[in-house]
Amino acid sequence: MQKLLLKDYDKIKPYLDDADYEGYNSNFVTMMMWDHEYEIFYEIKENYLIMLHTYMNEKFFAMPFCKPEYYQEALEYMLEYANKHNFIFRIDLAVEKFKILIEELYGNKFLYLHDEDFDDYIYSKVSLETLSGKKMQKRRNHFNAFLKEHPDYIYKEIEDEDIDNVLQCLKKWDFSRRIEESVVSEYIGIVYLLVHRHELNIKTGCIYIDNKLEAFIIGSPLKHSTIQIHVEKANKDIRGLYVAIGKLFLEQNYENYEFVNREEDMGLESLRKAKRALHPVKLLKKYTIILNNQTINQASDKDLYNIIDLWRSSFEDEDEKSTNFYFMNRYQKENTYVLKNNDLVVSMLQIIPYTLIFNEKEEDVYFILGVATNKTYRKQGLMKKLMNYVLSLSKYQNAKIILQAYNPELYYQFGFSQDYYHKVTEVDNNLYEDNFLIKTANNNDYIKLLNLYNQFCKKYTGYRKRNIEYYQNYLALRCEAFDEKIKVFDLNNKSIGYVIYSEEDVVIKISEIIYLEQAYLDMIIGHFMIFDKKVIIESDLKAIIKGDYKYVCTMMSNFLENNFQDNNFYINECL
Template identity: 35%
Template sequence: MKKLTLENWQELQPYIALADYHEYNSNTVTMLMWTSMYEVYFETYPDYAITYTCMPHREPVWLMPYCTRDHRFEAVHAIRTYSQKHGIAFEIHSMTKEFKNWLVDTYPMEFLIWDCYDARDYVYDRRQQETLSGKKMQKRRNHFHAFLKQYEGRFVYRQLDESTREDVYAFLRYWQSFKDVDDSISAEDTGIHLLLEHIKELPIEGGCIYIDGRLEAFNIASRLSKDMIQIHVEKANREIRGLYIAILKLYLETLEEDIVYVNREDDMGLPKLRKAKTDMQPVCKIQKFGSAHQALKIQQADAAWTRKIRSLWEQQFQEETAESTQFYFERLYREENCLLLVSEEELICMLQLRPMTIVLDGKDVRVPFVVGVATNPEYEGCGYMGMLLRYALKTVQGKTPFVLLQAYNWDLYKSFGFIEQYQRVRWKLKKQSDAADGGTWKQVEDAQDLLTLYLHFCEQKNGWRRRDLAYYKNQFLPNAAIWNQKICIYWEDNQPRGYIVQEESAQELHIRECIYADEEALQHMMRYLAQEEKTVYVDLDTEAQVEGRRKPETCMMVKQLGKQTFPQDCLFIREEL
């Protein structure tokens, strides 16, 4: 491997062109500019080139191989061989999504992947940034017009070349006088000097704006691919309104027609820079991924993983309390129902397939209920949950006709064949001043009353969960107490006629579950609730009709695994346990 230099960069360039990755690290100009901080080493072969980069006091990391797609396998093999021979970590960084997908498909379960969110390239429409046309560009257009109004006749745009070099250096010294110069700024300054000192030898271009004879803005760019230009550096006097917009616009006006996109690199995780780049309305962001050759494994949970499972649960389900988490892991969690995707000692993601009995067309059917779906935040966006869920579905194929699932985002699971099957209606009750009927509300004294009401209610329903007395005593009532939910039974003529599970805040009363004996009981119960001063929301089955404003909601998804068709009518389920 040899160090990339001004003397040999052209050896690597043809291979980068073959790969056509469109991401800003895959550019010899970028590599040379930052060589004082990130040294790049490369080796070329007939069909591919491999490169790694070094930072001071850090292990080298590989970049994607540069070649056509059909030579990637042998290129990655060369990276593996070199890593083993020279003791370099077999890690590939700055991968595009397309390359990441290829790596995962080619080497299944061999690489640990992570999403480098802060390293995403911001890509813009060249014409939009050049013309500033359209509603999205209104603010930028206003700033540019303000610049023209104040400086028309006083500014001139010039191409970046040898004659502007010393003026750029003077402006850099002025710009740095307002900064706390750190290693990154020093390395950038060194890189700018390197590029401009060799402006005739390197494929770089750019522009400058002079106001009253003084350079106040400049940029440096190079072609990243056939249809994309990359802005390496762009600096302007921030005291001059619209100047940043002007330098980009005027430069883009000089480009050939075949340039369609502008790559403005990443935001480095800096909030102000992220906002500025987002405000420019990118047409897309190029995702970047890192990888390490580290085997993945799917396994059933055991006691050795419990602490990490619980930690991930607490991290990802932040609405849970210490008490509710303790309740879940004592009463509901079972190792045999929990699947894990792990890499060495690291928990990547998890889910649980908890068995549940539902009643379909009068018959009890045992189905898995998918809960506790969570991914380690460091590995979100890498497809691991999809990998684990597909595996889980294969394990129950042929053993059950259906799988049930609840989610925060229903759309995520549609690609896996889940359908929004169960609906409920959230009613905002219309306030009433009429006196309620002669029923009374009482606290729960006997859980059997709740079970009796529930079973009677479900006689006219389909797809409902089979509950028993143990469920009410050991799960339903304790869970309500943890969440400060109040359970009240509605009585008429010394008979229980319905019950509600309610949550109360300063302004609202929310009925999470409402079970009623018949239509008359429902209306009587609602009449009581409608007299509340607070806003009252009630979650009801789809057949119920009450006075108020209705909002249908999905409450459960279903995936069909066998030939049996899931019923459509009178479905009811209200499960969060």
Template identity: 50%
Template sequence: MKELKLDDYSIIKPYLDLANYEGYNSNFVTMMMWNHEYHIQYEIHEHFVVMLHNYKGTQFWAMPFTSPQYYREAIDYMLEYSHKNQFEFIIDCAIDTFVEYIKPLYQDKLLFARTPENDDYVYDRMMLQTLSGKKMQKRRNHYNAFLKENPDYIYRDLDLVNDFNMILECLNRWESEKEDLSESMTSEVKGIMYLLSSRHMLEFEVGGIFINGQMEAFIIASRLKHSTIQIHVEKANKDIRGLYPAILKEMLEHHFPDEQYVNREEDMGLENLKKSKLSLHPIKMIEKYRIYEKDEYIGQASDDDLESIIHLWKDNFPDETEETTNYYFQYLYHKEYTFVLKNKNHLISMLQIVPISIQIHNQIRECYFILGVATKKNFEKQGYMKKLLQFVLEQYNNQIIYLQAYHPEIYKPFGFNASHYHQKIAVDKEKLIQSPCIPIDDISLLKDYYEAFVQQFDEYRIRDEYYWKLFIQRCLVFLDNILIFKDHGYLIYHENDESIEISEFIYLTKDSINIMLSYFSNSTKNIILECDINVEIEGQSSLIITMMSNQVKLDTFDKHKYINEIY
């Protein structure tokens, strides 16, 4: 491998042209600006060029620079080189078109992770240049305010010989004013100074805005492939309103007349930067991926996996809070019922399958319930959950298995069909009685009322002592309320600004239904009742699938089945 230098451009350029990549990371100006940090090495082969980055002890590849017909030849070489030199094979900042091309070639060898924090924001050049249209109104207002306050400003191209010291002075002043001067900002300053000192060998444009003879903003841009301009640097006095729109507008008005788009690079996962870039209304994003070599493990979870499993749980189930997550992993999680799919010891997917007792036609059957199915979002749509689920189903062959049916179509190919239904009713409050029963505080009745209620069904879950021991705590953690009505039953509900949502409705007689619901008859909020499909109450009703089973051959609508829990 040879260190990448400025004077290598002429021999590398033909391969950059062959690759014709859209992302800004493939711009030679970008490479040189950040080379002090990434220490890029390269090799030239007959059909391709490869580049290896060395960042803080981690090595990773750029996409190979070649035409698509030689992708396989180049990647095979990169794999071989990584193995020979004993470092993990990674291609970073791979654009979506490259990934879609090589996926069929390497579906059994490579793993593709979406990295949205690296996506490029691409804008319509004329929109940013003219600031016309409704979408640009806020930015146009800032620019007009700038013109009003600074009618005599001057924009000019900067001369790197005569203006170098002035640029350095302004850069140091603006950056030193920031309270949180991060490592990346310091590195950016180094990159800027390298570009400016290398102006004679690199193709880019530099312009500045002067107010009362003092430079208050400067910008560096270069030409990318695909009729695009890349903005490498925008620096300005943040105290001058409208200066940022002005400096970009001036650059676009004075340079690159034939280009149609503007690439403003990525947001690095920073929420404020993301918000700022989205406010300029990108016309498209160049999606990026990180590519790994596959080294998969599927099996039972270990103690070492717990932290990663909890993180994946939180990331995939946004309704879970810190409290509900802690509750689950303290009281209900068991590693022996948890299966994981990992790549090089990094968790990708998890699945938990827990034992439950089901009463089926007067017999207690030991069955299993799948819950907590999740895949890391940046690895979705690559078949990893399918692979893990198939593995687990093989381990539990011939067992009765249930799962929650949020997306029924996903599980039908695995032999699951709808087994249990609920109805969700928007209750007509006007049809409720006006003298409701008063609830009581006797929680000892909960278990008795549930067991009396389920006697009308042929297939239901048996709730053991441990379930009832945790019942009150579970409701508290989930911010659910319990109302117990003597000789009628109980209900569990929570409230939001608009609705009272009842998630469990246990009644002892038909009359109890109206009596218990009448507790809410004077509320101004809507009453949304989720209940078994035997309930008859005035209101708009819709059916929902609550459970699927691998023992049901076709979707089965049966009023004599009842299960109502996630865990």
């Protein structure tokens, strides 16, 4: 392979034209702008051209540049090349048109990973240029405010004498926040484009206000009547300036083009919000294509950190404290199964033994929790494959199993149904009085907590068996990890119940409320009226709590056939 250079454009252009890809990454200008970071090499064969990138010592291919009839020939060579040079085959940022054809050719030989962070935003040029229509009202207002406040602005192309002003503004706007690797890399890329702007097929524009450069833009033509905006920078303190630089650039360039590609949002929430506010006509999906090389095994010690990373990235309500609690107190590798692709943990399932009480008899069941798949590997059937593998193991084949599910519909195919619900009530504070009759007691009396729980559960035909260790070593630690508190209530020196709750500025959330009878429940709720806050209670279905409520499915099972809903079962376990 040989290094990609600026002078190579005429040599590779026919192959770029044959490929006719929409993605901005297939633009020669983009390649040259970022070559300092991705170190692009290429090789030309009779029917195709391939490009190899290296980033952080990791090699990956671009899509092969050729006509579709030569895709297979090109891919076979790329696979052979990766194997010969000892790196894992990967194609990055493949557009959907290419992905669909490769899937037809190769079936499940590859995995096709989609991450919306890298989708291209495509806009109507007319919309951004004219700012017409109801959706553009805010931008029109900003632009008109700009014209009113700065009527003497000057818009012009960037010339040699402007380059130093551009670079000084970049340092002020970007480096003033913090110098990050990405900021420095973009700076290098912008310098390259400006220095070579006459050799590259690009257009530029800038705005001066009071003889001071305050905004600039760089764009180039793509295929499919599309313009790509490579760089757009402006002084954020000047209202309407960003709108102005984009509008003026499009008005004066690329008359016969229909669309504008403004690249991806990289998963940055502020950038995503800004790009969506411009009302794209479509998002151009991008995929990473890798070899499908799956294995499923029981977890080992070396998998721990990958599993923790997957846990954190998959469960939005988990933070560092709660994650550390789980993996220090509950996680066991013997109960964990992982699906790997090319030795990377991409899906996991944890299944732990539980004891339930049915009609005063103990029964062993299993509880599935922590089912997760790396977000870029989803919709590939990996979770289904892992679930089928685990459920087919001899110890689980005829076992009674319960699970919690964020997306219950995913588990119907495995024989699970939505069997148990909680009631979540926003308490009507006007219907309760402050209660000063009951007293709070020592919440470290774990025997008392256990006794209250067991008395509460007597009205149910089934419930989770708890023991003193549950309260002493587990529940207290869990409450600390989840910023929750335990409060025990006494009436006339008799314990009548307890709650587990969290408290924020305006709301108290009760995640478990244990009470010996309805009258005591009313008293306990009345106690929380003294805080003058919204109170939200997650309770069993038999609890009568005044306020607006909804039912929430908290447990599925493969054996109860909706019997949970008859109010004769209590379970409130999440870990």
